[in-house]
Amino acid sequence: MIEEFIRCPNCKETIQLNKQEQQDGFFQCPSCAYTFTGNDEKKPIPLDSTWSSSGTFTTKYKSHTIKVVVDYGKEVIVLVDDEVVVNQPYQQSFASEIQTVDFTIPENKKKIPMKVNVFALHGSTFHLQCEIYGNGKLLLNQESKGSKTIWYILIVFFLILLLISILIGN
Ligand SMILES: [Zn+2]
Numbered sequence: 001m002i003e004e005f006i007r008c009p010n011c012k013e014t015i016q017l018n019k020q021e022q023q024d025g026f027f028q029c030p031s032c033a034y035t036f037t038g039n040d041e042k043k044p045i046p047l048d049s050t051w052s053s054s055g056t057f058t059t060k061y062k063s064h065t066i067k068v069v070v071d072y073g074k075e076v077i078v079l080v081d082d083e084v085v086v087n088q089p090y091q092q093s094f095a096s097e098i099q100t101v102d103f104t105i106p107e108n109k110k111k112i113p114m115k116v117n118v119f120a121l122h123g124s125t126f127h128l129q130c131e132i133y134g135n136g137k138l139l140l141n142q143e144s145k146g147s148k149t150i151w152y153i154l155i156v157f158f159l160i161l162l163l164i165s166i167l168i169g170n
Helices: 019-024 145-169
Strands: 005-007 014-016 055-061 064-071 075-080 083-089 096-107 110-122 126-134 137-143
Touching (some): 014 064, 014 075, 055 126, 055 145, 064 096, 075 096
Antiparallel strands (some): 110 126, 126 137
């Protein structure tokens, strides 16, 4: 099983795999035509992982599935029911940044306003967080997997320090 959003092991382009490709474990890159068979030396890199500064976020609005793909430093992609509705370049700045994406979902001849805010903080720690609003209501507020990593490392570090201090104390 491969993750849905990955980087091509050959050209590093971000690609979305369908359910079949994820299950079968092989695919062809639409950008460079590289064929991944599963036995390749180079493995696809998941976009959303513990060691990644990118992230993917999924939520539901009524019957629609909304996916936000933050390719850090590169682009922010919004998919509604697996159709790309927004693909905007990532605006990078010195220490932190907010990416705002506005789009609509058609529903009963009306257009429902949707909003995505992506917050990134990059200094001594890294933090990536995504908020998704549907018709003004908060649907999702989530940190990326990579964002949580630093806290796990810090907790483990302090537990080791505590253990050492207890051992020395005795
Ligand atoms: Zn490729």
